[in-house]
Amino acid sequence: MSHDGVGSRPSAVMRGAFFLTAGALVVPFLAGCSSDGEVNKPLVGQDVAPVGRALVADGGTLKWAVDAVPETLNTFQADADTGTTRIAQAVLPSMFRLDADGRPVPNPAYLESAKVIETEPRQVVQYKLNQQAVWSDGREIGAADFLAQWRALSGKNSAFWTARNAGYDRIEKIERGANDLQVRVTFSRPYADWKSLFSPLYPKDVMGSPEAFNDGARRKLKVTAGPFALGKVDTAAKDVVLTRNPRWWGQPAKLSQIELHAVPRDQRAAALADGSVDLADLDPSEAQRIGLAAQGAASPLQGSGKTSVKKLRSWALAHGIDSDESEDGQKKLRKAVAKYLDEQQALRDFDVRKSLEPAYTQLALNGSEGPLSDERVRRAVARALNRKELARLVLTPLGLPAVPVGSHLALAGQADYADSSGALGEEDTKEASALLGDAGWVAGGPVKEHKKTGKAAGPESGKKDKGDKQQPSDGGKDGQYIVGEDNKTDDNKTDDNKDGGNKNGSPGDGGDRHLAQEGRHGGAPGAYAPRGTAAPAAAPAGPLAKDGKPLLLRFVLPSGPGSETLSAVAERISAMLDRVGIRTTITKVSDESYFKDHIASGDYDLALYSWPSSAFPATDARPIYAKPVPSADGSVNVEQNYTRVGTDQVDQLFDEAAATLDEGEARSLIRKADSRIWAAAGSIPLYQRPQLVGVKRNLVNAGAFGFQTPVYEDMGFLKQGAKVAASPKA
Incomplete structure (x- = not known):
C-alpha cells in the first residue's frame, strides 16, 4: 500500500462502506452527481513519449526500478505487491486490460471476443480465445486453465491460501464450448464485474493444486504466456529478469530484456545517473534534481558568487551527510559535493514524465471509539477542511491540476466518477462549530493542561527545536507533538520544518508513499506548498471540552524517507482543525509499523493513506467500506475498512450494483453508495496522487502510464535519428 500506492487488483485493493448513525442527516442520493451524458475525461493524460513501433529499435535491456523483489509471483x-502485478502484466494472459480512461477493454492478444450470451435462468459469459494463444510449453490456452483458476479461487477449498475470491465465488460451472477455443462460464447469480475475472490467468500447473498455488509460484513460473517470459528471480542481487518470449504470437517485444531492480526511493536519482536504472518512479525532490539538470543548473549550490560554508553545511545536512569543521569533515563534504555535481551532469540525459496515479490520498477518521465515534464530530472535521487548498499544496508546485477528488469509488475519467462531495458539504467553519456544539463539545469547559511532551511513540523520540517544542521527526524517528493554539507554526514563515521539513527548499518531496495495499510500500508522492503560501486567515477557536476532557485527536503519520508531503498535509489539516477548536497530537511512527500496527489495528484517530481506484468498484470497493461484523470470538471483522465506519444501506447498494447487468443502473447505484459514504464522513478524499517518473530520454512508450495498463511489447529505445513528438501538457 503506500500510506499512499498502487497495484492492479490484489487483496487489499478492494473497497467497501461507511457508518451513518441513526438520526443522521438525510442527504439526496445524487447530490453533486454529473449526468450520465457528460463526457468524463482524466484530469491529465499519460506521459510515455508515444511513438510507432517502426521508430523503436530492436533489442536492448530496460532497467526498471522497483521498491523490492516481490515476495510472491502469485x-x-x-x-x-506492485512488483508482482508488473511481472504478471508482462508474462501472463489478461482477458481485459485498462485503457487510458481506466476502463476495461478486451485484450486482442488473448481474446477474439467475450460477452454475456445468456441472462436467464443463469448469466452465461462466452469467451472466444485467440487461436494463436499458447503457453510457453506449447500447450493451448483453454478451458482447463479457466477451470483450475476458478476452483482455486472459489473459496470452497481452504487449502488454497487465497487473498481474495470475489467474483469467482459466484461461478457455478465452467465448460468447454463448441470447440477448444470457446469457454463458457455460468454464474450462480448475476455478476456485473465479470470482466475483472481471469486477469491475470495462471496456467493449470499453478492453480491445479494447493501445493503449487501456495508455494510453487512464489519464486518461479515455469509456464508463462506473455510478450516476456520469467528469466530469473535473484533476491541477493535484488533483480528480476524478464526475457523476450520466443513463443509469443503477437507483435514481438522490441526489448530483448527487462530487468526489475530494487532501489530505495531516496536513491533513485543517483541510480539513474550511474546507469543502474533507466526508468524509476520518483519522489518530487528527486524529480526536481532532474529538472534542474535539464535546465543546465547542475545544482542549487551553483550560481553567481561563492557558495558559503553555511550553505554547504545546510546542503550536507539535508542530504544526510555528516560533516564537521575538521579537515576530514571538509574532505568528506567536498567529495560528496563533487559526486552530486557529477550525478547532476549525468541526469541531463533524463526526463521527468508526469501524470496522476490511479489512486487518491484520503484523510481517514477512525470511527470505532473516542470523539470520532460520533458522526457529528466526524462531519465537523470534514467541514473544517479546505480540500482545494490541500490539493493545491501538493499538486500546484508540480504543474498538475489541483482538483480535489470528488468520489471514493472512481476518479475523473472513469465511467463511474461523479463528484458526490455535496452530500457532506464544502468547507464551513461555522457549520463545523455548530456540529461540535450539538455533540456537546464547548469552549471554556474544564480542561487539564496538556504539557508539551517528548514522549516517544516508538523507540526514538522526535527532535526539539530551539523553543523546546516537540517537532515531527525528519525521517525514521518516532515522536509526537501537539498542534493547538499554544503550539502553532506561522504558515507565512519558512524554516526547516515548514512545509514538511524540506530543508533544501525543493518544491516537493516523496511523502505519499503509503498505499493501502497489503501494507506494502510503493507509489510516488506529493509536494510542498510554494514558499510564502498564506496561512488560513481565520483565527483559531478556543480548545473544546466535554465531560472534563479536551477534544484532542491523535494524528498518526509515517516518518521514513519520503514522508514529508504527508507531514506537510497533516500540519495544514491540523491548522484548519485548530480554527474550530479541535486540537491534534501528531505522532510519527516508523514506516514498518505505520500500516500494520496503527492503521490496520485501529490505533489512530486521524491518518493519511491512499487507495487505488478500480474499474470494478462494486467488487473492489466493497471491503473498504463494508460495515464491520462482530465474530463469534468477540473480535470484529473489518475487512479493509480501517475507519471502522459502515452501514447496512451502503453494503446493500454495493450488492445491488454487483448483481445488475445494466451498466447505467449499476453506475447509478455506485454513485448512490458514494453519496452515503461521503455523508458518513469516515474518510475524506483529498487529492489524486502525482505520478512522477524519471526516464532515459531515448526510452519510448514508457513512463507515467496513468490509468492505462502498460503495453510491454511496444516499449523500447528510440532508433538513431528518430524523434519523439512533444508530450501534451498537463
Missing part, C-alpha cells in the same frame, strides 16, 4: 496471495 497476484492472488496476500503478500503480492
